[in-house]
Amino acid sequence: IHVSLAKDEPDTNLKTLMKQEGxxxxxxxMKTYISTLKTEFTQGMILPTVNGEHMETTPQVAPKAEDRKTAASSSAATSQSxxxxxxxxxxxxxxxxxxxTSPEELYRVFVTQEMVQAFTHAQAALEADKGxxxxxxxxxxxxxFVDLVPEKQLVMKxxxxxxxxxxxxxxxLNFTDKGGETEVCLEGKGVPASEEERTKQGWQRYYFEGIKQTFGYGARLF
Known part of the structure; x- marks a missing residue:
């Protein structure tokens, strides 16, 4: 940087001040300006590294509030799943x-909505088809319902x-014709261990006993 005075200007200490402080x-x-200029110019450029590999310099942008909310929801959903x-x-x-009763009649009791409501004494809804x-x-x-074989078998989740x-x-549920009566064998898999007795009692009370009492399939008439 060169500082000088015009020939027609009087002698002043401004020249000395500019040389020392100015x-x-x-x-x-200028140093600050050049440093800032380099930073802005190199953003997004691919710069060489010491090992000869290349590294892309990408400015870090703070996530928006909506993005943070979406990420949090996604994380919560993943945790829940x-x-x-x-x-x-x-x-x-x-x-x-x-x-x-016959296997045909007993099978019908399990797959007919009105009959299910009758022996459970409560509202019910069902679609007696696979799935x-x-x-x-x-x-x-x-x-x-997973599988339905009329008069023979019912498989359900x-x-x-x-x-x-x-x-x-x-x-x-497997239905076996015993000549004038029907034997039903129930097999359950995947029942929570802590719910074993409750599940067995529920089937015995609300299904088997309920059906017998409602339709008279448990009493012999002489």
Whole structure:
């Protein structure tokens, strides 16, 4: 930086001041300007590194409030999905009972909405088809029909409302004609171990005993 006075200007100490202080301040200002210019110019450029590899310099942008909210929701959903389907101790159950009716009539009791409502004494909704949903006892029991073989077998995914979310047991009912009466064998897999007795009692009371009392399939007439 060169500082001088015009020939027609009187002699003054401004020249000395500019040489001592002004030049220093100008250099500092230029240094800051050049540093800022380099930073802005190199943003987004691919710069070489010591190992000969290349690294892209990308400016870090703070996430917007909406992005943070979306990320938080996604994280919560992931956490929730991990909590669903957690393995729990399960057991198998089995029951056997005899009904004084034909396999055809007894099978119909299990797949007809009006008859289900009659023996459970509560609202029910069901679709007696493969993949059809059902809901009994005002929503306390829900499930889905997996396989239906008229007069022979019913397979269903079945659960109490109080069971862990998303957990179903597999219930299989086999109907056997015993000549004037029908034997029903129930096999349940995947029942929560802590719910073993409650599940067995529920089937015995609300299904088997309820059907016998409602339709008279438990009493012999002489």
């Amino acid at each position: 030049a220093k301040k100008i250099r500092d200002a 991990k909590s669903v389907g957690v393995k729990i101790p399960t057991c198998k159950i089995s029951l056997k009972d005899t009904f004084l 059809g949903k059902f809901q009994l006892l005002d929503g306390s029991v829900t499930g889905e 079945w659960r109490f409302k109080s069971w862990p979310a998303g957990h179903f047991a597999t219930i299989t």
